[in-house]
Amino acid sequence: MQLDHYVNTLGKHLKSRFGERVHKLPLHAGFTCPNRDGSIGRGGCSFCSVDSFSEERDGSVDGQLAHGRQTIDWVKRYLAYFQAYTNTYAEIAHLRSLYDSALASHGVVGLCVGTRPDCVPDAVLDLLAAYQEQGSEVWLELGLQSAFDETLQRVNRGHGFAEYTATVARAQARKIPVCTHLIIGLPGETPEQSLISLERVLTEGVQGLKLHPLMIVRGSRLALEYDRGELAVLSLTDYVDTAAEMIRRTPAEVIFHRVGASARAPTLIAPDWCSKTLPTNNAIAHNLAKLGAQGYRTARPYPING
Numbered sequence: 001m002q003l004d005h006y007v008n009t010l011g012k013h014l015k016s017r018f019g020e021r022v023h024k025l026p027l028h029a030g031f032t033c034p035n036r037d038g039s040i041g042r043g044g045c046s047f048c049s050v051d052s053f054s055e056e057r058d059g060s061v062d063g064q065l066a067h068g069r070q071t072i073d074w075v076k077r078y079l080a081y082f083q084a085y086t087n088t089y090a091e092i093a094h095l096r097s098l099y100d101s102a103l104a105s106h107g108v109v110g111l112c113v114g115t116r117p118d119c120v121p122d123a124v125l126d127l128l129a130a131y132q133e134q135g136s137e138v139w140l141e142l143g144l145q146s147a148f149d150e151t152l153q154r155v156n157r158g159h160g161f162a163e164y165t166a167t168v169a170r171a172q173a174r175k176i177p178v179c180t181h182l183i184i185g186l187p188g189e190t191p192e193q194s195l196i197s198l199e200r201v202l203t204e205g206v207q208g209l210k211l212h213p214l215m216i217v218r219g220s221r222l223a224l225e226y227d228r229g230e231l232a233v234l235s236l237t238d239y240v241d242t243a244a245e246m247i248r249r250t251p252a253e254v255i256f257h258r259v260g261a262s263a264r265a266p267t268l269i270a271p272d273w274c275s276k277t278l279p280t281n282n283a284i285a286h287n288l289a290k291l292g293a294q295g296y297r298t299a300r301p302y303p304i305n306g
């Protein structure tokens with residue numbers, strides 16, 4: 001079942017803008033993270049594992065993009081996705097040189113820059129705004145995960161919702177599209193909290209969303225809690241019900257970069273249904289087909305718990 005019949009996907013948006021398929025190529029540009037090196041915190045977010053990033057590193061930005069192009073040679077245009085760690089955590093001259101090199105690489109039509117909400121100085125936003133003015137597709141991807149400060153504390157994010165709202169306001173002032181990452185099934189969170197997180201994010205203003213389930217990955221702190229039997233993971237059905245309801249409550253113009261996620265063995269510990277993305281996407285598409293597509297609930301007022 002085609003997800004983009006029911007969801008305004010990034011793929012659909014890019015095809016309409018560029019007239020052909022555009023693929024996102026992930027990069028590991030050698031960054032670290034202030035929540036690991038001690039400047040904000042140590043040990044990182046409890047769901048994050050260095051292991052899941054290290055296998056993706058493969059030389060220069062241009063070299064990684066060239067390698068990515070070979071693996072999907074039927075696509076001719078790409079977004080360079082600065083994905084691993086905190087991709088704004090460096091001096092501005094270094095960032096400019098990395099981003100410039102990506103944009104100069106063959107077939108690259110834009111940038112997605114993944115980072116923390118508390119690590120986006122004005123100089124970075126000005127740089128991204130300049131790329132956008134030059135015609136590049138630009139996305140600032142902010143890892144928020146939850147709009148609840150107690151949850152952010154529980155998973156050792158090292159920032160609260162206030163840092164997110166401040167950065168979104170500065171990005172919106174420059175008209176830089178923001179894609180916010182939310183995790184469903186964080187420790188102690190209910191499905192209703194995921195719906196409230198979505199509502200808070202929509203209220204602040206957002207152009208893109210990325211949803212994914214909590215995955216327990218090898219090397220993370222949550223893996224230790226899971227091993228001790230202190231943590232439950234979502235079933236596929238529970239994830240699909242919550243994700244689909246979030247999509248229904250999202251206005252049609254917001255672009256979903258992703259509605260699921262997967263990890264490979266041996267990195268993935270649980271849940272096992274996260275070893276593949278396609279069945280999750282199909283189940284979400286079925287739910288949306290049956291109960292209403294993206295935006296269905298925005299046109300029909302609903303009680304917050306309804």
Ligand code: SF4
Nearest residue numbers: 033035044045048085
């Ligand atoms: S999820 Fe991001 S912010 Fe958290 S530890 Fe990992 S790289 Fe750092």
